[in-house]
Amino acid sequence: MATSLVTGGAGFLGSHLCDELLRRGDRVICVDNLETGSLHNIEHIRADEFTFVNCDITEPYFIEEPIDSVYHLASPASPIDYLRLPLQTLKVGSHGTHHTLGLAKEHRARFLLASTSEVYGDPQVHPQTEDYWGHVNPIGPRGVYDEAKRYAEALTMAYHRQQGVDTAIVRIFNTYGPRMRAHDGRAIPTFLRQGLADRQITVYGDGSQTRSFCFVSDLIRGLIALSESGEHQPVNIGNPDEFTLLELAQIVIEVSGSRSEIIHEALPTDDPKQRKPDITRAQELLQWEPKIGLREGLAQTIEESGAEALLGIPS
Ligand code: UDP
Numbered sequence: 495m496a497t498s499l500v501t502g503g504a505g506f507l508g509s510h511l512c513d514e515l516l517r518r519g520d521r522v523i524c525v526d527n528l529e530t531g532s533l534h535n536i537e538h539i540r541a542d543e544f545t546f547v548n549c550d551i552t553e554p555y556f557i558e559e560p561i562d563s564v565y566h567l568a569s570p571a572s573p574i575d576y577l578r579l580p581l582q583t584l585k586v587g588s589h590g591t592h593h594t595l596g597l598a599k600e601h602r603a604r605f606l607l608a609s610t611s612e613v614y615g616d617p618q619v620h621p622q623t624e625d626y627w628g629h630v631n632p633i634g635p636r637g638v639y640d641e642a643k644r645y646a647e648a649l650t651m652a653y654h655r656q657q658g659v660d661t662a663i664v665r666i667f668n669t670y671g672p673r674m675r676a677h678d679g680r681a682i683p684t685f686l687r688q689g690l691a692d693r694q695i696t697v698y699g700d701g702s703q704t705r706s707f708c709f710v711s712d713l714i715r716g717l718i719a720l721s722e723s724g725e726h727q728p729v730n731i732g733n734p735d736e737f738t739l740l741e742l743a744q745i746v747i748e749v750s751g752s753r754s755e756i757i758h759e760a761l762p763t764d765d766p767k768q769r770k771p772d773i774t775r776a777q778e779l780l781q782w783e784p785k786i787g788l789r790e791g792l793a794q795t796i797e798e799s800g801a802e803a804l805l806g807i808p809s
Contacts, residue, residue: 497521499561501551501594501780502568504531507608507666507710513566514714516541517739523557525549530570535673548761552582552591561601561736564667566594569609570641573636573762574679577720580638587642588649595653606721607650609668609728611769612640621736624665624728631700634764646725647728648779653724662720667732667771670791671800672780676806682707685743685760686796686804689752699761706770708733709791712784715796719780733784742788749792 498515502508503524508531515522524536527550536546548784549555551568569586570576576583591607592687598605614622615630630640641664649662654661670682688695716731739746743756776782786794796804 495519495521496562497560498563498565498567499523499525499557501525502531504528504533504536505567507669508567509535509673510714511717512536514718516544523547526658530575551593552580552585554593557597561603563604564594564598564603565721566591566606572678572680573808576639577635583638584642587646587674591646591649595649595659597780599653599657601658603663604721606662607646608648609663609665610643611665611732613644613647613688615640615664616764616766617768620768621734622774623777624730628724631764636764653716662725663728664717665728665730666713667708667769668705669708669710669713673793678803681739681742683763685746686750687806689746689750689754690801690804692753694757695741695743695754696759697743697756698759700758702738703765704738704768706733706734706736707788708784716776716782719782723780725779729776730771730773731776734771734773735788736770745788749789750796
């Protein structure tokens with residue numbers, strides 16, 4: 495039986511990854527400090543093959559048993575979280591990645607870094623291919639996340655080149671699905687919370703900025719395929735169907751049967767104007783592409799989450 499370690503395993507993506515690895519027959523060690531993750535996301539897991547370790551990986555940490563694969567997802571990932579936790583975000587991207595790479599080296603494990611489309615910043619190349627170097631403001635409020643992930647990528651490549659660690663880098667584009675926190679500030683959970691309560695939907699700016707939204711099960715499939723490949727270069731994983739934020743708000747109203755009206759609020763500093771992955775590399779290397787469209791994924795999110803979770807009512 496293979497053993498996988500998932501940092502950030504109690505988070506939105508991490509907990510879905512733990513579920514899927516267990517379903518495939520892995521033993522899973524889930525590491526999380528519960529800063530933005532929650533035990534609620536993993537409390538349904540009853541398997542003997544699952545262990546939760548409450549630990550802050552910005553300090554050195556050690557696992558005694560053998561490990562075959564490391565999935566390094568730990569980080570605040572929503573803009574309101576990394577704006578609230580700027581130093582923790584920088585530390586987990588730097589020290590946390592350093593410790594986790596050291597652990598992978600010690601165990602001779604395959605290491606996968608969860609990087610982000612934010613390494614492209616406010617991109618001047620569209621759609622974004624992996625060989626685009628990006629357009630990031632290092633001293634803006636989003637810089638703590640973008641630069642932490644860019645540093646984590648540099649560290650990962652250095653461990654690969656100098657230390658021979660078997661590494662992979664996935665650049666994750668906007669992803670949504672059940673277990674996103676109702677108040678995590680991102681567009682989809684916010685619009686769903688507002689739409690289901692027939693409250694005003696807050697579109698920032700004029701809503702012409704674009705994003706491309708991937709359903710969580712598609713994303714997890716891509717992460718595992720990349721980990722199981724021998725690839726070392728960064729690979730975009732995301733859904734290339736691009737929407738303006740105004741279109742997203744209208745689709746949420748339609749799918750949730752809402753009577754909400756759309757209002758406009760100030761656009762946050764350095765908010766990227768457009769974002770869409772070029773997924774040619776993932777298609778060719780991994781034979782991966784997303785299967786679930788936005789309307790279907792939103793309907794599935796509503797059905798699986800239930801209204802109370804989406805409205806942020808504690809269970
Ligand atoms: N956004 C919005 N209303 C909200 C929350 C977000 O219009 O209530 C916009 C935000 O300004 C950005 C887009 O939605 O243009 C996606 O934001 P999100 O926080 O989901 O992720 P990002 O891609 O910016 O990291």
